[in-house]
Amino acid sequence: MFVDRLIDAVKEKNNPSVVGLDPALEYVPARIREKAFERHGKGLKGAAEAILEFNLKIIDAVYDLVPAVKLQLAFYEMYGIDGIRVFQETARHARSKGLLVIGDGKRNDIGSTALAYSTAYLGKVTVDGDEKEGVFDVDALTVNPYLGWDGIKPFIDDCASFGKGIFILVKTSNPSSAQVQDLVTADGRSISEIVAGYVEEWGRALTGKYGYSSVGAVVGATYPEQAVRLRSIMKNSYILVPGYGAQGGSARDAAAAFNSDGLGAIVNASRSIVLAYRSQLWKGLFGEEEFDKAARAEAMRMRDDINKALHTGEEHR
Amino acid sequence: MFVDRLIDAVKEKNNPSVVGLDPALEYVPARIREKAFERHGKGLKGAAEAILEFNLKIIDAVYDLVPAVKLQLAFYEMYGIDGIRVFQETARHARSKGLLVIGDGKRNDIGSTALAYSTAYLGKVTVDGDEKEGVFDVDALTVNPYLGWDGIKPFIDDCASFGKGIFILVKTSNPSSAQVQDLVTADGRSISEIVAGYVEEWGRALTGKYGYSSVGAVVGATYPEQAVRLRSIMKNSYILVPGYGAQGGSARDAAAAFNSDGLGAIVNASRSIVLAYRSQLWKGLFGEEEFDKAARAEAMRMRDDINKALHTGEEHR
Numbered sequence: 001m002f003v004d005r006l007i008d009a010v011k012e013k014n015n016p017s018v019v020g021l022d023p024a025l026e027y028v029p030a031r032i033r034e035k036a037f038e039r040h041g042k043g044l045k046g047a048a049e050a051i052l053e054f055n056l057k058i059i060d061a062v063y064d065l066v067p068a069v070k071l072q073l074a075f076y077e078m079y080g081i082d083g084i085r086v087f088q089e090t091a092r093h094a095r096s097k098g099l100l101v102i103g104d105g106k107r108n109d110i111g112s113t114a115l116a117y118s119t120a121y122l123g124k125v126t127v128d129g130d131e132k133e134g135v136f137d138v139d140a141l142t143v144n145p146y147l148g149w150d151g152i153k154p155f156i157d158d159c160a161s162f163g164k165g166i167f168i169l170v171k172t173s174n175p176s177s178a179q180v181q182d183l184v185t186a187d188g189r190s191i192s193e194i195v196a197g198y199v200e201e202w203g204r205a206l207t208g209k210y211g212y213s214s215v216g217a218v219v220g221a222t223y224p225e226q227a228v229r230l231r232s233i234m235k236n237s238y239i240l241v242p243g244y245g246a247q248g249g250s251a252r253d254a255a256a257a258f259n260s261d262g263l264g265a266i267v268n269a270s271r272s273i274v275l276a277y278r279s280q281l282w283k284g285l286f287g288e289e290e291f292d293k294a295a296r297a298e299a300m301r302m303r304d305d306i307n308k309a310l311h312t313g314e315e316h317r
Numbered sequence: 318m319f320v321d322r323l324i325d326a327v328k329e330k331n332n333p334s335v336v337g338l339d340p341a342l343e344y345v346p347a348r349i350r351e352k353a354f355e356r357h358g359k360g361l362k363g364a365a366e367a368i369l370e371f372n373l374k375i376i377d378a379v380y381d382l383v384p385a386v387k388l389q390l391a392f393y394e395m396y397g398i399d400g401i402r403v404f405q406e407t408a409r410h411a412r413s414k415g416l417l418v419i420g421d422g423k424r425n426d427i428g429s430t431a432l433a434y435s436t437a438y439l440g441k442v443t444v445d446g447d448e449k450e451g452v453f454d455v456d457a458l459t460v461n462p463y464l465g466w467d468g469i470k471p472f473i474d475d476c477a478s479f480g481k482g483i484f485i486l487v488k489t490s491n492p493s494s495a496q497v498q499d500l501v502t503a504d505g506r507s508i509s510e511i512v513a514g515y516v517e518e519w520g521r522a523l524t525g526k527y528g529y530s531s532v533g534a535v536v537g538a539t540y541p542e543q544a545v546r547l548r549s550i551m552k553n554s555y556i557l558v559p560g561y562g563a564q565g566g567s568a569r570d571a572a573a574a575f576n577s578d579g580l581g582a583i584v585n586a587s588r589s590i591v592l593a594y595r596s597q598l599w600k601g602l603f604g605e606e607e608f609d610k611a612a613r614a615e616a617m618r619m620r621d622d623i624n625k626a627l628h629t630g631e632e633h634r
Contacts, residue, residue, distance in 0.1 A: 022430070024433070025444060025445070033445060037445070042444055042445060042447060043444060043449065044442070044444070044449065044452065046444065047442075047444045047445075072426075072430055072433075074424070074426055074430045074431075074433035074434045074437065075430070075433050077433070077434065077437040077438075077452075077453075078433045078434075078436050078437045078442055078452065079442065079452070080405075080437070080442075080452040080453065081398060081401055081402055081405070084398055084401055085398055088397075088398070106424070106425050106426055106461070107391070107423075108423050108425075108461055109389075109391055109423055110489060110490060110491035110559075110564075111491060113339070113389055113391045113392070114391075116341070116389075116391035116392050116394070116395045117391040117394065117395075119395050120391065120394040120395045120397070121394075125361070125364075125395055125396065125397075127342060127359055127360060127361070127363065127364045128342070128350060128354070128359060128364075130359060132360065132361065135361065135394075135395065135396070135397040136394075136397065144423070144425055144461050144463050145463070145497060146461050146462070146463045146486060146489070146497055146498065147486075147489050147491055147493065147494055147497070148491070148493030148494055148495065148496030148497055148498075149493040149496055150491050150492055150493040151489075151491060151493070169463060169464075172427060172463070172464050172468075173427060174427035174428060174464055174465070174467050174468060175467055176464065176465030176466040176467040176468070177464055177465055178465065179465030179466055179515065180462060180463055180464075180465055180508065180511075180512065181463065181465075183500075183502050183508060183511060184502060184503055185500050185501060185502055185503070186501055186502070186503055191497065191500060191508065194497075194500060195497065198496065242427075247427075
């Protein structure tokens with residue numbers, strides 16, 4: 001069961017944080033870019049190969065520290081077929097290093113189509129009666145709830161069949177998330193609160209040994225007051241918290257999504273880790289070539305930052 | 318401008334309907350499947366090649382009849398890299414035949430990530446300062462509004478820069494769409510009505526020569542009463558109407574999304590066209606090998622069905 005594997009890894013590494021691999025080509029140090037362009041041309045393949053080397057080095061630098069990586073599909077699709085191949089190779093390498101892989105694709109559609117997405121990322125495709133290996137085969141996928149239950153059910157069925165997980169968007173970290181998610185219905189509940197209720201309900205059948213469900217939620221670190229309320233609605237859902245670091249959320253903000261057992265959430269940081277080598281904090285200590293060491297240093301700092309907030313900051317609970 | 322190209326094509330072909338290419342391998346006639354397996358093996362590549370041949374033959378059979386095809390990304394992603402290559406080749410072939418291509422991906426994310434999706438489907442990626450050709454390069458993309466304006470803006474910017482369009486999910490055709498989209502806020506409006514208001518507002522700057530905007534909406538044929546109301550909120554938005562045919566929507570239902578000028582909407586049918594050769598109506602006339610002829614016959618029937626509903630059925634307006 002996904003959620004049990006996730007919690008086991010969080011406990012083993014004493015770290016509820018996740019490294020987001022959302023690598024635009026501009027993030028990759030010049031020498032890696034140039035080497036890839038020499039070998040593969042200055043096109044989509046060269047760009048994708050540069051990103052692959054960058055990703056693999058970051059994974060090698062952090063795999064013993066973090067339980068999971070989150071791969072943002074958009075940044076791979078942007079480079080076409082070559083980019084998607086690099087998504088696949090990055091995911092494979094991460095899994096070979098014992099990391100859980102979260103595919104951040106925010107997929108959604110009507111039931112018959114949601115089933116096709118679920119097959120691609122969580123299930124196994126069948127070719128004329130022969131069940132094949134998983135196609136993209138991530139451990140968990142983010143999904144969007146705008147279509148309601150029958151757009152979510154195929155993913156949940158595959159979670160049950162293949163030991164996978166999903167994180168359903170509840171309250172996203174971006175500035176305009178209020179436009180739909182904070183709308184208040186006649187009964188006084190917001191859309192995000194109502195969706196949180198669905199997540200809790202839909203996830204009950206997939207509860208694991210720690211009392212948490214493999215049907216999780218996304219709640220941004222940028223809205224800590226709402227996170228407290230949403231946490232209370234979804235007591236047994238694991239929450240993926242984006243928005244820490246570059247988007248402005250602090251460890252104390254992220255802590256709002258956790259339960260008092262110190263579990264119940266994982267916190268993602270993407271740019272603050274993969275671009276640590278350019279940050280005020282680390283750029284004096286690590287050169288551009290040491291981007292992976294800078295990522296490791298920042299991943300350790302983030303782990304300690306969040307653990308400290310969890311042990312000392314009870315303000316939000 | 319996308320919406321003008323779309324309306325020109327609708328007028329020229331006297332047809333507001335769209336063929337949806339959402340081809341699961343099971344839809345492909347046995348002989349095409351077997352031939353593809355012999356050449357490419359009975360794996361993802363064989364499956365993808367079978368689908369490609371199926372798609373190309375359907376395009377060749379309908380391109381003079383319809384203004385556009387809609388490719389459902391999930392059904393290509395399901396077959397991995399090979400499937401995505403077939404998506405790209407299908408889109409390319411359709412465009413070479415003068416068809417507009419709508420990528421049905423329902424993509425969504427926070428601003429910086431939405432920009433990456435938009436670059437992949439509507440814009441042009443830059444590799445170290447060099448602007449490349451469009452990566453997937455469709456004419457329009459479906460997007461999900463759950464994240465609000467800053468998740469939509471990057472797509473709209475690319476619509477303006479590259480003459481593309483988007484269709485924002487407002488009211489989807491599936492049974493459980495009510496769970497989020499029909500929730501009613503304190504001011505008496507439903508979520509789908511509020512999103513419809515956003516679509517109208519966001520699209521104003523992209524209004525073309527016919528008074529319609531390249532920022533369109535998705536409203537399912539399965540909810541005709543709501544379509545009338547949503548149409549009145551989004552007077553100038555082009556509406557993509559799924560749900561005709563296999564999902565149960567009739568031509569009269571779909572007509573609810575049109576304006577009295579006979580414009581303002583396009584109606585998609587996927588399974589009822591690509592699987593026409595198995596339908597009660599056509600299977601006596603066409604054998605499995607004539608799936609393309611059956612698709613053409615059904616596309617003509619659908620065109621006439623919708624045009625008749627537009628000319629006679631004023632019930633919903």
